[in-house]
Amino acid sequence: MTTCKSTKANLEAFLSSSAIQELKLQICDIGRRLWQREYVDGNAGNLVIKVGEDLAVCTPTLVSKGFMKPEDICLVDLKGNQLAGTRKITSEILMHLQIMRRQPRAAATCHCHPPYGTAFAVAGLEPPTGVLAEYELFSSVAMAPYRTPGTPELGKLVAELADTHNTILMANHGVVSWSHESLEDAYFKIEILEGYCRMLLAATQLGKPVNSLTPTQLVDLLKIKKSFGIPDPRHGLAESELRESGEWPKES
Ligand SMILES: [Zn+2]
Numbered sequence: 001m002t003t004c005k006s007t008k009a010n011l012e013a014f015l016s017s018s019a020i021q022e023l024k025l026q027i028c029d030i031g032r033r034l035w036q037r038e039y040v041d042g043n044a045g046n047l048v049i050k051v052g053e054d055l056a057v058c059t060p061t062l063v064s065k066g067f068m069k070p071e072d073i074c075l076v077d078l079k080g081n082q083l084a085g086t087r088k089i090t091s092e093i094l095m096h097l098q099i100m101r102r103q104p105r106a107a108a109t110c111h112c113h114p115p116y117g118t119a120f121a122v123a124g125l126e127p128p129t130g131v132l133a134e135y136e137l138f139s140s141v142a143m144a145p146y147r148t149p150g151t152p153e154l155g156k157l158v159a160e161l162a163d164t165h166n167t168i169l170m171a172n173h174g175v176v177s178w179s180h181e182s183l184e185d186a187y188f189k190i191e192i193l194e195g196y197c198r199m200l201l202a203a204t205q206l207g208k209p210v211n212s213l214t215p216t217q218l219v220d221l222l223k224i225k226k227s228f229g230i231p232d233p234r235h236g237l238a239e240s241e242l243r244e245s246g247e248w249p250k251e252s
Helices: 008-015 018-036 093-102 115-123 133-138 152-161 183-206 215-227
Strands: 046-052 055-058 074-077 082-084 108-112 141-144 167-170 174-179
Touching: 008 074, 008 082, 018 046, 018 055, 018 108, 018 183, 046 093, 055 093, 093 108, 093 152, 093 174, 108 183, 115 167, 115 174, 115 183, 133 183, 133 215, 141 152, 152 167, 167 183, 174 183
Parallel strands: 141 167
Antiparallel strands: 046 055, 046 108, 055 074, 074 082, 108 174, 167 174
């Protein structure tokens, strides 16, 4: 088995192996989708897939995520040391690896700056729960306070929230998601968040407060969510403890 202690030649060979080639193509594909959906501008965004107990493959720095080639992908250990690959890794990799170190179920992570989700992050407003069935089923969103991108302080705050949430908005920055299944599934969390934030903005223009799901309806959705293995801080709460989310947007 290849680990971070394997020889340099072994690590290079591992990064060029056919199993890893498949994952590199997945990273390039998801990068293209992030760019096409305008979730990343300039060189923004990063994608990481765990490939061993202490190894991960990741996107490099200073490259548009819409136009990566498989040979651009790098190999790192979970502490953030680059082990193989010709391009340089990004400082933002730390946050992904801190999630993976703390949360052993995290198979892949996705970070980007989608405009509607990031608008909520800039406003410091956590999207309300109890509004849309799909969002309740697949997403569990928290907000991390602002810290300088790429610092261990930000990674620590994000990783702690990843215990009970699969999507973490970062104030004045963007969003990072993780999945216990695949990179595509981590990317889906971003699509779901972004579609939801966009829908909320449209709903608030209809001149009427949005209707909430009832606690009984939420209990049903949370039961299904739990069976999917998706984290949620409300798992285990009784129906009486699930408060109505109340009117949204709230009167200020
Ligand atoms: Zn970023």
